[in-house]
Structure formats: structure tokens, C-alpha cells
Amino acid sequence: MKAPQRILVTGCSSGLGLALCRELLQRGCLVAGLARRTELCAELSTQFPQQFSSYAVDVADGAALRAAMTAAVQHIGGLDAVVANAGMGIPSTADSMRMEDVRRVLAVNVEAAIHTLLLALPHVRRSPAPLLAAVTSLAGWRAGPGAAPYCASKAALAAFLDSLRAELAHEGIAVLDIAPGFVRSAMTDRNAFKMPFLMETDAAARVMANAVIARRSHVAFPRPVAALVWIVRRLPDCVFDFCARRIAQKLRRNGTLGVSKAASTRQ
Numbered sequence: 015m016k017a018p019q020r021i022l023v024t025g026c027s028s029g030l031g032l033a034l035c036r037e038l039l040q041r042g043c044l045v046a047g048l049a050r051r052t053e054l055c056a057e058l059s060t061q062f063p064q065q066f067s068s069y070a071v072d073v074a075d076g077a078a079l080r081a082a083m084t085a086a087v088q089h090i091g092g093l094d095a096v097v098a099n100a101g102m103g104i105p106s107t108a109d110s111m112r113m114e115d116v117r118r119v120l121a122v123n124v125e126a127a128i129h130t131l132l133l134a135l136p137h138v139r140r141s142p143a144p145l146l147a148a149v150t151s152l153a154g155w156r157a158g159p160g161a162a163p164y165c166a167s168k169a170a171l172a173a174f175l176d177s178l179r180a181e182l183a184h185e186g187i188a189v190l191d192i193a194p195g196f197v198r199s200a201m202t203d204r205n206a207f208k209m210p211f212l213m214e215t216d217a218a219a220r221v222m223a224n225a226v227i228a229r230r231s232h233v234a235f236p237r238p239v240a241a242l243v244w245i246v247r248r249l250p251d252c253v254f255d256f257c258a259r260r261i262a263q264k265l266r267r268n269g270t271l272g273v274s275k276a277a278s279t280r281q
Contacts, residue, residue, distance in 0.1 A: 016143040017227045018094035022046045022086055024130055025075050025100030027054035030149065033219035034097065034226075039065050041223065046086035048073065048100070066205060073100045073126040082134050095145035095226055096134035097126040097192070103164040107272035116163045123167035128174055138187060145229050146182075147190035148175055152234060152243045155193070159262035160272040168193075179231060188229035192222055195239035196266065211236045 021038055025031035026047030032055055035045050039062045047055055052068040059066055067089050071082040087093045094210045104115045131146045138144035153161065154168030172191055179189035187211040196211065213236045225233035234240035245256060265272075 018143045020044045020090045021095045023097045024048045027051045031099040033215045034222050037219040037223040044090045075123045093137035094141040094143050098130040098148040105272045118164040124170050149192045151194050152195040155243045156246050191232050193234040211238045241253040
């Protein structure tokens, strides 16, 4: 089976996106990175001048995203795989939630991710190793308290990938759902609560790169958290609701329910 060699990654300026680009470059891939702050990935341009190119774009701007992808594909001579990684989160509760924040989260995590995949589809169709991938979250498997917009956005994106995978299977186009748990990044650094089994960014990037190169359909990590959430998904609703209420009560007592060290996070 052929492996993707020309890969586009959105949200490449920090966190998982930056680490994934570095990991793919170290494996000899040609990588095009899209991000709002391309100066943050300038080191990759210096280390891999023949392999890496970056394009400044806000993925929520549809016209700019289309133009950047066209330029990137032309520069690397085609496209084998895309990883819609750009995402954001705004912790909130039912009392503190603002619709403008909800719309921002959905615009980046759902609309922009879907637009990225759809824009890439005509290009990967011409590849011998086509792959469409997006970063969802274990939070989309079973939603916890304090981050309803984020959890909802990741669940929506995962459902979109499931449908797309079934539709494109006859063409041999792989559709990969990358579902991280807690991974060290600028986004998780702002969490005000304890994060079990926090995974280092480089280790997570290796797992992601392995899945991309192998053109898998699903990957979830860290394994202990993925296993736990897999079990939780299968609990009766009454049992899950009881547990979720207890967690919400604990977070409320600790003053961390829907609280972040910053107002919003985006990578």
C-alpha cells in the first residue's frame, strides 16, 4: 500500500499541528502548513527549506482558505493527504455561554474543518494514496460538563467523517478520524482542572503521523483514556448522567467548572 507523501496540515503554528508537521518532515514528507501565525513555524522552514512551506490564513475565511490551499497544492506538486487540525475551545457553562462564542467554535471546529476536507477532495482524488483526515476529540465520544460547544463541535465533525468514509470507500479514499484526549499544548495548558494521562505533544504527533502514513480510519489516544471513554460510551444513560452530575458538582465546588486560564484557546 502506498503512503501519502504530499500532506497539508491546518493549524500548524502550535501544539499538535506544529508537532505533526515536524514528525512528517522528519519522515521525508513534503508538508504545506496553514495557520494564522506562520511566524511561529518559521523554524520548520529553516530546518526543512526544501520540504516545508507555510501559508498565513484564517481557516474560518472560506475564500482565503481556498486561495491558500490552491497555492499550497501547486507548490508541492499535488496533494496526497490533508489533516484538518485547526481548532479552538471556549470553556463555558449554561449560565456563562454566549452565542457569539458558540458560533466561533462551530465556525472553526466544524465549518472550517469540513470546508478544508471538501476543498482537498478533488486534489486527493488524483493521488495514488488519498487520505482525508481531521482532528476530533475523545470529548466528542461522551460530552463532559463545562465545554458543551467544544464537545458538540467535535461530535459533529466525527459524524461527518463517518458519513464521508462510507461514501468515498468505493474510490479507495481513506477517511481518518484522529481523536486525542489530553495532550500537552497551548490549549490544554489553559485548562484549570487536572488532566489524567496527559500525553506529551511529540508522542501524540508520532501516533498521528503513524495513522496518516498507514491511512487508517480511526486513531484515539492516549490509550488508557481512550479505553475508559470507550467504556463510558457504552454505559446506560442513567448511569452516565449520574456520573456526569457528580463530576459537575466536584468541578463547581473547586471553582473550575467551565473555567479557563484564558478566555479562549485556538491553535
